[in-house]
Amino acid sequence: MRRLFTAGLLLTGMGLAACSEETDETAPNYHRDVAPLVQQKCGGCHVEGGIGPMPLQTYADVFKNRDAIRAAVESRTMPPWMPSNECNQYHGDSSLKDEQIQLLSRWVSEGGREGKASESPGVKAPPAGGLSRVDVRVSMKEPYTPKTGDDYRCFIMDWSVDQTAFITGFQAEPGVASIVHHVIAYLVPPAAVSIYQQLDNNEAGPGYTCFGGSGAGQAAFLGAWAPGTVGSDFPEGTGIKVAPGSKVVLQVHYSTTGHGEHSHGLTAAAEIPADTSALAFKVDSTVTKQAVVMAFLNPAWFQKKMNIPAGQTDVVHRYSSDVTKSVGFATGGLFKNNMPLTFHMVTPHMHKLGTRIRLDMTRADTSNQCLMEVPRWNFNHQNNYKLLQAQVINPGDTLNLECHWDNSAPGAVDSNWGETTSDEMCMSFLYITQ
Structure with missing residues (x-):
């Protein structure tokens, strides 16, 4: 009886504990x-x-x-x-x-x-980035099957708006993301359209070869996509001016031999799928301030002066410049030199050896202000970051870029600046107004 009574107490206690846990x-x-x-x-x-x-x-x-x-x-x-x-x-x-x-x-x-x-309080998922609305969509005119390996191809797209307008949001839409390493969109003004059309006419098939850029000058940067990037509206009241008769050139870097993180590692041309990538834009008739996108990097790196030796765990390259002195040249005369600039959005970019990237400003009084730092770089999670509070850089201030790489993996070889996946980059796109 005593044992039965004890067992009963234990069972009752277990039941009470379970009941207590459930409530x-x-x-x-x-x-x-x-x-x-x-x-x-x-x-x-x-x-x-x-x-x-x-x-x-x-x-x-x-x-x-x-x-x-x-x-x-x-x-x-x-x-x-x-x-x-x-x-x-x-x-x-x-x-x-x-x-x-x-x-x-x-x-x-x-x-x-x-x-x-x-x-449930009924919380809904926010959109995964993207535009608040799509006013214009442009696309490759026909599918393109990339060559095996790293293939750089540019495609001319028609701009359908027949009056002066402002792009106020950008979103890239890769057709076959598994073979698209990155895309860059350029705006070609009406006066330069014939130059680009001739490049297209000179090559058979859709588009033309354009390793290293749009293939010619006089084109302004619009936006880019790399793995992880999502589209977004530009900061309120700002936009990139587009004249009627302009064209959009889309540079696509295809990687089909397994170098890219999302590549299938295809080796036979018959296995490579045809791609039809597109771009979507939010467009407004007026804005408060005209904006441009400017790439910030050391021009010397183009001449293979950004060596990243094999076997090194922390290779560092830095670059500093007073961007207000050269912004007139960088924006084709749209902005004036030696005037304050306002940074609204920062888009850092490296490749797969990158480990950390930082962009900051050194004020004329030697104080430092950080704009953007990614302490754990991941090639597959790149994005455009809108500053909660826009930052002004004044003449006499310097903009500083610092990149870190780890090139110590087994079988590593020296790396340097370049556009292929096995090369590296250190740069940041800046969405600016004046």
């Missing part, structure tokens, strides 16, 4: 606690057919992938927010706070309770 309001559950966080931080990309590798839209989706989610958020590899928030603040910060990581980890550790759907 513990502090224990996180999916619908009330986890779903809103996952939707806010992950749901825009992790949808069926989205850029995320798996959908995370339902309890079943998240529960199935709970261990991978915990590992990713604890290591801060997901969500893929690469800039250092100690350097600057940016629009669209998708990083997780410490308490949010702790919440997800606790939910997984405690078994991934579902809770009740009625507890």
Whole structure:
């Protein structure tokens, strides 16, 4: 009897403990606690057919992938927010706070309770970047099948707006992302269209070869795409002017031999799919300030003066310049030299050996102000970052760029500046007004 009584007490205690656990309001559950966080931080990309590798839209989706989610958020590899928030603040910060990581980890550790759907606050996923609206879309006129290896091809696209307008948002749409290493869009003014058309006429098939740029001068930079980049509206009240009769040239770097992170590693020409890439734009008739996109880098690096020796774990190259002195040349006379410039958006760029990149300003009084720092560079998570507070650089201030690389992997060879995937770069695109 004593043993039966003791066993009964134990069973009763276990039942009470289970009941207490089930009604513990502090224990996180999916619908009330986890779903809103996952939707806010992950749901825009992790949808069926989205850029995320798996959908995370339902309890079943998240529960199935709970261990991978915990590992990713604890290591801060997901969500893929690469800039250092100690350097600057940016629009669209998708990083997780410490308490949010702790919440997800606790939910997984405690078994991934579902809770009740009625507890959900009804948070919807934000869009995975992209434009607030699409006013103009331009596309390659016919599919193009790249050559085996690294193939650089430019395609002339018609601009359909028949009056002066301003591009106020940009989004690239790679047709076959597995073979597209990067794309760069250029704006060709009406006076230079015949030059580009002749380049196209000189070669058979769609487009023309354009290693290293648009193939000719007089074209302004519009925007770029690399793995991880999403489109976005430009800062409010700003835009890039487009005259009627202009053309858009799209340079596409195809990588089909396995060098690119997303490449299939195709070797036979018959296996290479045909690509039809496109561009989407938000367009307005007027803006408060005209903007341009300027590339910041050391011109000497073009002459192979950015050596990254094999076997080195931390190779560093730096460049500094007072950009106000040369902005007139860089913008084709649109902006005046020796006048203040305002930085609105920063787009850092390196290739696969890169480990860290930083862009900052040294003021005339020697104080330093950080614009952008990516302390854990990842080639597959590149993006355009809009500064929460636009920054002004004055004459006498210098803009500083610093890049780090690790070239110590087994079988490494010396690397230098170049456009192929096995080469490297160190640069930042700057969206500026004056």
